Amino acid sequence: xxxxxxxxxxxxxxxxxxxxxxxxxxxxxxxxxxxxxxxxxxxxxxxxxxxxxxxxxxxxxxxxxxxxxxxxxxxxxxxxxxxxxxxxxxxxxxxxxxxxxxxxxxxxxxxxxxxxxxxxxxxxxxxxxxxxxxxxxxxxxxxxxxxxxxxxxxxxxxxxxxxxxxxxxxxxxxxxxxxxxxxxxxxxxxxxxxxxxxxxxxxxxxxxxxxxxxxxxxxxxxxxxxxxxxxxxxxxxxxxxxxxxxxxxxxxxxxxxxxxxxxxxxxxxxxxxxxxxxxxxxxxxxxxxxxxxxxxxxxxxxxxxxxxxxxxxxxxxxxxxxxxxxxxxxxxxxxxxxxxxxxxxxxxxxxxxxxxxxxxxxxxxxxxxxxxxxxxxxxxxxxxxxxxxxxxxxxxxxx
Amino acid sequence: xxxxxxxxxxxxxxxxxxxxxxxxxxxxxxxxxxxxxxxxxxxxxxxxxxxxxxxxxxxxxxxxxxxxxxxxxxxxxxxxxxxxxxxxxxxxxxxxxxxxxxxxxxxxxxxxxxxxxxxxxxxxxxxxxxxxxxxxxxxxxxxxxxxxxxxxxxxxxxxxxxxxxxxxxxxxxxxxxxxxxxxxxxxxxxxxxxxxxxxxxxxxxxxxxxxxxxxxxxxxxxxxxxxxxxxxxxxxxxxxxxxxxxxxxxxxxxxxxxx
Numbered sequence: 001x002x003x004x005x006x007x008x009x010x011x012x013x014x015x016x017x018x019x020x021x022x023x024x025x026x027x028x029x030x031x032x033x034x035x036x037x038x039x040x041x042x043x044x045x046x047x048x049x050x051x052x053x054x055x056x057x058x059x060x061x062x063x064x065x066x067x068x069x070x071x072x073x074x075x076x077x078x079x080x081x082x083x084x085x086x087x088x089x090x091x092x093x094x095x096x097x098x099x100x101x102x103x104x105x106x107x108x109x110x111x112x113x114x115x116x117x118x119x120x121x122x123x124x125x126x127x128x129x130x131x132x133x134x135x136x137x138x139x140x141x142x143x144x145x146x147x148x149x150x151x152x153x154x155x156x157x158x159x160x161x162x163x164x165x166x167x168x169x170x171x172x173x174x175x176x177x178x179x180x181x182x183x184x185x186x187x188x189x190x191x192x193x194x195x196x197x198x199x200x201x202x203x204x205x206x207x208x209x210x211x212x213x214x215x216x217x218x219x220x221x222x223x224x225x226x227x228x229x230x231x232x233x234x235x236x237x238x239x240x241x242x243x244x245x246x247x248x249x250x251x252x253x254x255x256x257x258x259x260x261x262x263x264x265x266x267x268x269x270x271x272x273x274x275x276x277x278x279x280x281x282x283x284x285x286x287x288x289x290x291x292x293x294x295x296x297x298x299x300x301x302x303x304x305x306x307x308x309x310x311x312x313x314x315x316x317x318x319x320x321x322x323x324x325x326x327x328x329x330x331x332x333x334x335x336x337x338x339x340x341x342x343x344x345x346x347x348x349x350x351x352x353x354x355x356x357x358x359x360x361x362x363x364x365x366x367x368x369x370x371x372x373x374x375x376x377x378x379x380x381x382x383x384x385x386x387x388x389x390x391x392x393x394x395x396x397x398x399x
Numbered sequence: 400x401x402x403x404x405x406x407x408x409x410x411x412x413x414x415x416x417x418x419x420x421x422x423x424x425x426x427x428x429x430x431x432x433x434x435x436x437x438x439x440x441x442x443x444x445x446x447x448x449x450x451x452x453x454x455x456x457x458x459x460x461x462x463x464x465x466x467x468x469x470x471x472x473x474x475x476x477x478x479x480x481x482x483x484x485x486x487x488x489x490x491x492x493x494x495x496x497x498x499x500x501x502x503x504x505x506x507x508x509x510x511x512x513x514x515x516x517x518x519x520x521x522x523x524x525x526x527x528x529x530x531x532x533x534x535x536x537x538x539x540x541x542x543x544x545x546x547x548x549x550x551x552x553x554x555x556x557x558x559x560x561x562x563x564x565x566x567x568x569x570x571x572x573x574x575x576x577x578x579x580x581x582x583x584x585x586x587x588x589x590x591x592x593x594x595x596x597x598x599x600x601x602x603x604x605x606x607x608x609x610x611x612x613x614x615x616x617x618x619x620x621x622x623x624x625x626x627x628x629x630x631x632x633x634x635x636x637x638x639x640x641x642x643x644x645x646x647x648x649x650x651x652x653x654x655x656x657x658x
Contacts, residue, residue, distance in 0.1 A: 016533050018501055020458045021564065022553035022578055024530060164464055165454060177457045182579035184555065281502040281528075282455065294477040295506030297454040 003248040003324060009198035012321060014314035017197040019284045023177070026184040031199040033104050038206060043099070050095050051210070054128070055085050057092075058214045061222060062378075066345035067358075071365035077227065078348070078378040079215045079243060088351065088380030089211060089239045090121040090192060096207035098125035101188035108132040108187045112176045114141055114169035114235070115306030115353060116148025117380055118192030123157035125190075133157040136175040138168035141305045148384050166299045169309045173283050193236025194313030197284030201313050208242025215375055216246040223373055229254040229364055232377040233356035234274065234327065235307035237316045239379035244325060254326065254368070257316065258360035260302035261329030271300035273312040274320050274327040287314040303332040303388065304352040306380075334359040336392050339382060351380035352388065403446055403494045403522055403547050403570035407605045407626045410445060414658045416622025418443055419607050420650065421498060421631030423450035424483040425475030426466045426638075433486040435638055438647050440493035443654025445627065447487070448525060451480055451499035458500075458527040460582030462632045466639065477503055481519040488520030496547060496570065498525040504537075513540045523547025523570050531567040538567065549573050552598060552606075554590040561594075565602035571626060574598060574608045582632050584611030587620065595625045618656030628656075 008015050017027060037043040051057035059080045068076040081089035101109055109131050113119030119135040126133030135152055139161040142149050152159050165171035173196075180189040194201045194208075212230075219227050230247050232240035234257035247253040262270035270276065277288040282297055290298040290310035300310040319325035330338075335352055338359035343349045350358060357376050364374055382389065390396050410417045420439040424432050436447050452467035452475050459467070484495055497516055504512045504524075516524065523546040529537065531550055541548040547570030552561045555578060565572040576591035577584060591608050598606045608621045609629030621628040630653055637649035 017530065018528050018533055019530070020528050020553075020575075021530055021551035021560070022555050022575055024560065025553075025555035025557065028557075164461075165468070170455065174455050174457050178460075178580045181458070184578060281505055283457075284528075291502065291506060293506070295453075295503035296471070297502075 004245055008202040011315045011318035014279070014287050014317040015198060015201060015285050017284060018281045018286065019197045020181060022181050023184065026180065027197055027199065029104065033100055034199055034203050037100060037103060047096055047099055050099070055091050055095060056083060057210065059083055061215065061218045064342070064346050067342055070341060070345070071361055073370040074365050074368065075373045076361060077219065077222070077373065077375045079211060079375060081211060081239065081377060081379045082348070082350065082354070082381035086117070086121045086124050087383065088117040088121070089208060089242060089377070090118045091124070092210055092242065093192065093204050093207040093238065094118070094121040094125045094190060097188065097190045098129050098131070101131065101190070102129055104188065106186060106188040108183065109190045110134045110136065110176050110179050110187055111190045111192060112169060112172035113137050113192065114172070114308060115304065115351070116141070116145040116152070116384060117306060119157070119159070120148055120151050120155070122190050122192070123152040123155035126157060127155050134179065135159050136162050136172040136179070138162050138166070138172050140167045141169065144388065145305055145384060147387070169305070170297060193238040194241045194315060195236045195283055195285060195287065195311055201285065201315055204238055205241045205245060205315060208238050209245040211239070211242040211377060212244060212246030215243060219375060226250055226253050227375040228368055228372040229256055230375045231256045231258065231357050231360050231364060233307060233353050233379065234259050234312065234316065235271070235309050235353065236311065237313040239377050241313060241315055243375070243377040248324065255319070255324065256360055256364060257325055257327045258330045258356045259327055260304055260307035260356055261331045262301040264331055265329045269301035270329065271302040271308050271310065272329040273310060274316060275329045279317065282311040285314045287317045288312055288320070304335065304356065306351070306353040307356060328360060328363060330356040330359040339389065340393065348378070349382035350378060351382045352385045354379045403496065404605060406445055406494060407571055407607070411626050416657045417445040417607065417627030418618060418654055418657060419446040419448060419627050419629040420444035420634055421448040421450055421629065422634055423452055423463065423467050423470055424480050425452055425470035425473060426635070427469055428473055429479055429483060433483055434643060435646055436487045437490045438643055439634065439650050440491040442647050442650040443657070444493065444650060446494050446496065448496050448498045448629070448631070449480065449483060449521070451477070451497060451503055453500045453503055456500060458580055460580045460632060462636050462639070463581055466635045477507055481515045484516065484519040484521045495521045496523050496525055496549060497521050498527065501526060501529040509536045510540050513544050513546055517544050517546060523549065525549040525573060527551060531564055541569070551575055552594060554578055554594050558597065558601065561597050562601040565598050565604045565606065568604050571605040571607050572598060572602070573629065574606045574625065576608050576610045576612070579610065581610055583613040587611060587617055591621070592624050615653050615656030618653050622657060
């Protein structure tokens with residue numbers, strides 16, 4: 001079987017449904033609805049029309065020549081998911097799931113968010129479809145992404161700061177699951193990444209795979225061949241799977257995921273789940289995760305709220321073990337340098353999450369042959385990160 | 400020592416009914432949690448559930464979340480669980496079930512965890528986030544070691560799943576009273592009674608009802624149709640607010656709901 005044809009519940013030994021029994025019925029309903037809709041011509045056409053007239057698809061490809069020149073004889077192509085409505089790839093999955101929620105007759109959606117991008121996208125879809133929306137966000141993240149909190153509120157969503165545990169994305173997911181257990185009849189949990197119990201990893205991947213399918217055609221048109229490498233940042237892994245999927249069976253195309261190494265993978269302060277973690281169960285699926293000797297989830301650290309997650313989607317764990325995709329850590333400092341470099345060479349300010357993928361180019365330039373073409377998922381724009389960037393680069397000091 | 404199954408059946412026969420009490424290991428210290436569990440056994444709990452503090456307790460409400468976070472902050476590590484079991488077992492003969500989310504068990508090693516539970520004197524385990532569909536190894540190991548295994552059924556479970564989960568359980572099957580997380584509720588859902596009715600019509604496995612039970616009246620009501628009432632949050636809250644004497648009082652108060 002082709003790698004791209006693999007679907008859940010299991011990716012090798014990973015995936016599954018490690019959730020309390022009360023949620024199983026909702027997952028069964030979601031799976032059945034999704035299985036019917038993924039091949040339903042009406043649903044497919046409706047979603048494609050929404051992407052064309054609302055999301056802004058297809059997203060363009062920009063060649064980053066001045067950026068690439070810093071790394072020697074390579075070409076870098078940016079898949080511009082930052083130009084989507086709401087400013088990141090997250091909208092691809094959100095419009096798909098919101099449409100499914102509508103088909104299931106659910107009037108309320110809940111979501112978790114780290115950086116706020118998925119929360120903003122969910123609040124946007126809720127406004128568009130006329131649904132109630134509650135977004136759970138770790139209290140730490142509400143502080144470092146205050147602007148996105150305001151955006152969600154303006155869009156009509158209720159943002160609930162989560163004060164339990166480490167008060168970040170991991171705990172926001174716990175709280176969303178608790179809400180879902182109690183309100184499963186009326187509520188769809190619009191999970192924002194390729195993690196969680198089946199069918200989320202497969203469904204969210206499918207909704208994001210449009211990124212890679214578009215990019216594959218665009219690269220063939222632009223360069224006459226497939227890229228030598230495809231790169232993306234990896235937190236939970238949705239934008240990476242989205243761009244990888246169309247290339248899984250092109251064995252000559254190297255796939256690279258760049259994880260948040262925080263202060264460095266040789267320190268305890270990182271979020272490099274695939275590079276440094278071990279297999280375990282978190283948030284309903286078996287996958288690589290950061291855990292201690294007792295199976296307690298460890299706190300992750302990254303300057304990027306969207307990558308600050310101690311788990312990762314099960315398909316990535318499978319691709320890692322198969323050796324089909326490579327995963328490498330990028331530190332906070334490397335990512336911030338890449339953010340600045342892209343801004344100043346191309347006039348494109350990337351999200352700090354995305355900057356981890358861009359920082360990986362330096363690594364790839366050293367190992368790929370001369371003249372290599374690298375396709376990078378420019379998964380989000382950096383407006384939301386201006387406060388972090390201003391502090392980091394000391395940009396507010398010219399008074 | 401009688402098995403969980405025997406005690407539940409005997410208490411149903413006699414008309415007394417059963418009270419199953421949850422308390423987390425290590426809260427607020429190891430020694431305190433041993434004293435708490437012993438006090439619960441001595442004042443009316445027929446079966447004890449020893450909770451394993453875990454970083455991501457998705458089935459638990461705030462009271463238990465905070466208590467288990469405190470236990471971890473106070474230094475609880477997994478091997479302490481077996482010490483708590485040993486010390487409680489040395490003082491009372493009440494059956495002990497571990498209640499653990501799956502990842503700590505998986506990380507420790509399912510077989511080793513089962514063996515250490517058995518050797519320290521526990522009768523089995525309740526697994527809130529492990530459904531039988533994912534439990535092949537635990538089914539095999541628990542069978543081989545003669546340990547009870549308690550899965551959940553919920554109002555949302557299909558009849559097929561109610562049958563499968565009840566039949567896969569040994570000791571009892573945990574009927575989740577309401578669609579929600581642990582914590583006190585003013586009234587119990589009619590859903591609980593319907594669910595127990597489904598369990599009873601489809602399986603011979605006894606069933607206890609949990610989530611939301613905090614009064615003697617609710618204990619009495621549940622024992623009118625099920626094989627036991629499970630209480631957690633109310634006990635943890637009693638200890639949190641009034642210490643061991645508060646826990647003893649709460650246990651006596653709830654046990655008064657038994658026949």
